[in-house]
Amino acid sequence: MSQRNYRAAIIGTGGIAHVHAQAVLGSGRASLVAVADVDAGRAAEFAAKYGVPRSHASTEELLREERPDFVHLCTPPHLHAPLAIACLEAGVTVLVEKPPTLTLAEFDALAEAESRSTAHVATVLQHRFGAGALRLRRLAEAGELGRPLLATCLTQWYRDEDYYAVPWRGTWESEGGGPTMGHGIHQFDLLFSVLGPWREVTAVAARRARPVDTEDVSMALVTFDSGAVATVVNSVLSPRQTSHLRFDYEHATVEVEHLYGYTDEDWTVTPAPGHDEVTALWGRDRSERRSGHSGWLAAVLDALDRGEAPPVTVADARRTMEFIAALYASAFTGERVRTGQITADSPFAQKMDGTGAPWEKVRNP
Known part of the structure; x- marks a missing residue:
């Protein structure tokens, strides 16, 4: 199985985003190319801390200008569904922190958006x-x-x-x-x-x-x-x-x-x-x-190398x-x-x- 180096981005630069950044940088298989946050100052500070070349003030701007292979979605939960769907509509695989949505109806809308997209959605359930x-x-x-x-x-x-x-x-x-x-x-x-x-x-x-x-x-x-x-x-x-x-x-x-x-x-x-x-x-x-985001990200990258949906898949997360x-x-x-x-x-x-x-x-x- 051949490995490639992926272009990753993070949306939302609060506490859990630091764990995601460390997992990406420690993987040896992905580069963190951009971050986005509605708080432009926090995004810039986060980017400087991890050597990320660019920061953006919105998801739309990041998706338009960066075209990452996948996005880590680390925002508060009520933003997960709309931002994940925006990523899927842009053809970008999205890795969503838990809980993936606020409701079962939102989750089914997210699954339907994945079915229309060339990209995938996965929930971060690292244990x-x-x-x-x-x-x-x-x-x-x-x-x-x-x-x-x-x-x-x-x-x-x-x-x-x-x-x-x-x-x-x-x-x-x-x-x-x-x-x-x-x-x-x-x-x-x-x-x-x-x-x-x-x-x-x-x-x-x-x-x-x-x-x-x-x-x-x-x-x-x-x-x-x-x-x-x-x-x-x-x-x-x-x-x-x-x-x-x-x-x-x-x-x-x-x-x-x-x-x-x-x-x-x-x-x-x-x-x-x-x-x-x-x-x-x-x-x-x-x-x-130790169980954590690094092991989960390795499984995600292995799946992407094989051309498969990354874990935890829609079917698993829906259960x-x-x-x-x-x-x-x-x-x-x-x-x-x-x-x-x-x-x-x-x-x-x-x-x-x-x-x-x-x-x-x-x-x-």
């Missing part, structure tokens, strides 16, 4: 690409672990009131949701990448402590097509922060506990009686690399976005929600809070 996750999927697909039985997926983080002082945070209109949408998505996307299609969800969501419009904690019970069952917890109220996934298979328990990125040292394997061979299988091909909509629908209606149940005319396809969060109804009877 799929760490060495441990790759090894787990490989062993599971080979049948070495037996059937998946149950799993737990915990994103218990802490965000204080100062965090929510940023105007676009904590609102349905600009962030799309609370920790379900913007924090736990990394972990349960990894869960889905291992266990496959989810079938049904029963959930609760609550606003317990933060001055936000959205939830600040949610919990869900999930069943999968495989028959496996899982619990998913998403919180921004937890002083001891952790990201913890546990997979119980017939032949072993496989766990990872980390915060914002894992290495092989963060994974543990406990074989079931009579299956000690799993420990040896897990110990092969160990890596010291995750549909789960978010289903979780909110279950939490706010009290009903169990199955995959495919949220159709285009559902209020939970149009807005993640659907007909309105219960606490909003109490405040505004």
Whole structure:
């Protein structure tokens, strides 16, 4: 497989853009040719820091003058869909930070725009690409672990009131949701990448402590097509922060506990009686690399070298976005929600809070 050097650009030069810039510059396979931000001063400062030759004041100007091979979209969430569609219409592949859109309807519009374009759209969900996750999927697909039985997926983080002082945070209109949408998505996307299609969800969501419009904690019970069952917890109220996934298979328990990125040292394997061979299988091909944007970008570039859609593809990301909509629908209606149940005319396809969060109804009877 031949490799080429790609022309990359970044739109939005806030905090997460620095991680993207470092991944591009460290890849050895792409050059950062331009950045854009509505704050021209911040864009120029960012460009100077990373040796980027040009900065622009708008997406339109960047796309018109630079013609990059792909764009990293690092803006606040409410801008993701319109700017990603602009990139696709210009024939430029776009790599969108999570969450890719505010709603399932927006996501389907983005998928439709991709179908009309020669370019692709991919969502940045980097924890799929760490060495441990790759090894787990490989062993599971080979049948070495037996059937998946149950799993737990915990994103218990802490965000204080100062965090929510940023105007676009904590609102349905600009962030799309609370920790379900913007924090736990990394972990349960990894869960889905291992266990496959989810079938049904029963959930609760609550606003317990933060001055936000959205939830600040949610919990869900999930069943999968495989028959496996899982619990998913998403919180921004937890002083001891952790990201913890546990997979119980017939032949072993496989766990990872980390915060914002894992290495092989963060994974543990406990074989079931009579299956000690799993420990040896897990110990092969160990890596010291940390899960993060560099590993994800390498997978993106490999796909582009092959002429394929980069990960995480529209089909993969839609499964995750549909789960978010289903979780909110279950939490706010009290009903169990199955995959495919949220159709285009559902209020939970149009807005993640659907007909309105219960606490909003109490405040505004």
